[in-house]
Amino acid sequence: MAQRTGALVFDELTDRYDIRFDLNAYYGGLHCGDCLEVFVRGKWKPTRMEYGQNWYLVGIRAEDLNGLRVRI
Template identity: 45%
Template sequence: MREGILIPDMQSGRADIRFNSDDCYGGLHCGTTMDIWLNERWVPTHIEMDSCGWFLVGVQVETLWGQKVRIPR
């Protein structure tokens, strides 16, 4: 699993994961599964998009951007 931070990719309009200063996942798609670090534990989820924007299914956070996540290699 690779850990990183959720970020917006303004160029593509997609959500992305930044692993370090020069390495990103490359753009997430609806249905991409991942774990989010929430309340001191990893919680499984997947990302979706609707008319309001990107969201994680079954997880409530104020904002996606900056959240610590991990994704299979």
């Protein structure tokens, strides 16, 4: 299966992040341990979604995850 690129968005109904691929196309919600890549400093970096006091991406420093370019 080919990788798809989109943007992280927070879904307040499910209290978790999702990936928006297009106007009405979403991944379906990310869970702890889900692996993906995030585009930082001009490169794709592998990471995974985790939850502590808030949602975060392992090894990625970001105050807000909304809008980050990701692929899965």
